[in-house]
Amino acid sequence: MKHLSILGSTGSIGTSALDIVRIHPDFFQVKALTAANNIDLFSKQIDEFEPELVAVIDEEKALELSRALKGRCRPEILSGEAGYMEAASYADSDMVLLAMVGAAGLKPAICAIESKKQVALANKETLVMAGEIIMAKALENNVSIMPVDSEHSAIYQCLKGNQSKDLKTIFLTASGGPFRQKSFDSFKDITLKDALDHPTWNMGHKITIDSATLMNKCLEIIEAVHLFDVTHEEIQVIIHPQSIVHSMVGFKDGSIMAQMGQPDMKGAISYALSGPDRLDLQMDFPDFIKLQSLTFEKPDTKRFPSLLFALEACRQKGTLPAVMNAANEAAVCAFLEKRIDFLDIFKLISKTMELHTRIDNPDLSGIIEADYWAREKVKSWI
Ligand code: MG
Numbered sequence: 001m002k003h004l005s006i007l008g009s010t011g012s013i014g015t016s017a018l019d020i021v022r023i024h025p026d027f028f029q030v031k032a033l034t035a036a037n038n039i040d041l042f043s044k045q046i047d048e049f050e051p052e053l054v055a056v057i058d059e060e061k062a063l064e065l066s067r068a069l070k071g072r073c074r075p076e077i078l079s080g081e082a083g084y085m086e087a088a089s090y091a092d093s094d095m096v097l098l099a100m101v102g103a104a105g106l107k108p109a110i111c112a113i114e115s116k117k118q119v120a121l122a123n124k125e126t127l128v129m130a131g132e133i134i135m136a137k138a139l140e141n142n143v144s145i146m147p148v149d150s151e152h153s154a155i156y157q158c159l160k161g162n163q164s165k166d167l168k169t170i171f172l173t174a175s176g177g178p179f180r181q182k183s184f185d186s187f188k189d190i191t192l193k194d195a196l197d198h199p200t201w202n203m204g205h206k207i208t209i210d211s212a213t214l215m216n217k218c219l220e221i222i223e224a225v226h227l228f229d230v231t232h233e234e235i236q237v238i239i240h241p242q243s244i245v246h247s248m249v250g251f252k253d254g255s256i257m258a259q260m261g262q263p264d265m266k267g268a269i270s271y272a273l274s275g276p277d278r279l280d281l282q283m284d285f286p287d288f289i290k291l292q293s294l295t296f297e298k299p300d301t302k303r304f305p306s307l308l309f310a311l312e313a314c315r316q317k318g319t320l321p322a323v324m325n326a327a328n329e330a331a332v333c334a335f336l337e338k339r340i341d342f343l344d345i346f347k348l349i350s351k352t353m354e355l356h357t358r359i360d361n362p363d364l365s366g367i368i369e370a371d372y373w374a375r376e377k378v379k380s381w382i
Pocket of ligand 1: 150
């Protein structure tokens with residue numbers, strides 16, 4: 001039996017994780033839940049899974065939740081950063097699923113690691129911002145970080161039973177998003193609705209926009225650098241529109257291991273929570289006869305400069321990855337509010353990265369300061 005704290009339970013990853021818990025009550029028990037916005041869904045989750053600890057983002061949401069629960073038997077409602085820290089370090093939990101969106105996941109991630117919890121990490125922004133600090137802390141506290149990202153879960157699974165010294169190349173696959181075949185001339189006409197219409201994966205808004213810009217793949221390169229202790233030169237991004245191969249690992253003898261499955265996040269979430277045990281998820285295998293072919297393409301960095309941002313951030317390191325991530329988050333937020341165009345996202349990230357005075361080997365406060373600086377810069381231009 002695994003005891004879970006789920007941070008970000010009402011998002012796409014959080015709800016899928018609870019679907020898994022629902023079909024395997026013999027395997028998991030939910031001890032703590034946190035959510036930021038969807039109080040209606042959150043109150044239903046609390047009723048169903050009966051966690052001992054719940055936390056929301058602020059006092060106002062705490063009141064809203066208290067009203068939604070109508071005084072039914074429930075745990076105390078915590079709010080703010082302190083509440084998230086309590087959930088991340090809750091004594092009765094042995095595993096923390098970090099499924100919050102964006103930079104907000106950084107402090108709870110560190111708190112969970114310092115509390116020696118097993119960590120299932122869905123929040124890639126955390127590793128992009130502070131990968132060196134997080135991996136060093138994980139090592140120091142003897143904490144294993146299980147990737148929830150489908151590509152990184154695939155790489156992790158492919159590496160199992162092999163020696164990391166034999167690894168030569170990581171083939172990081174990408175669906176290519178909804179604009180894979182769109183001409184650059186028509187990028188200026190892309191609407192929010194177009195960008196939210198992902199061809200293969202069903203995900204939250206922020207990551208869906210990141211997939212449309214390929215910023216998701218940019219963040220995933222940096223995530224892989226930290227998780228698997230490789231350089232960005234050892235990672236090759238390949239566009240694979242069918243999203244059946246979730247990623248591959250090439251070894252020095254020329255052999256390649258691929259992990260495949262339906263494009264459904266439940267597989268990766270479940271493996272992160274229960275691996276090496278594999279739970280029955282009642283999922284069909286891909287129908288290879290129907291699919292007929294799996295195709296692979298080279299990414300186009302002229303239309304999607306995101307991969308070049310990743311290379312620059314990996315080359316320069318220091319505070320630059322955090323700045324790139326924060327500029328992206330602020331730009332995506334403005335795009336979701338229809339305040340900027342699709343192409344502005346690239347322009348704002350590029351401009352912010354160019355203007356930043358990088359600091360080498362920053363500590364946590366240096367990273368948080370750089371993150372704040374980048375958000376303010378983007379806001380001042382919008
Ligand atoms: Mg992914």
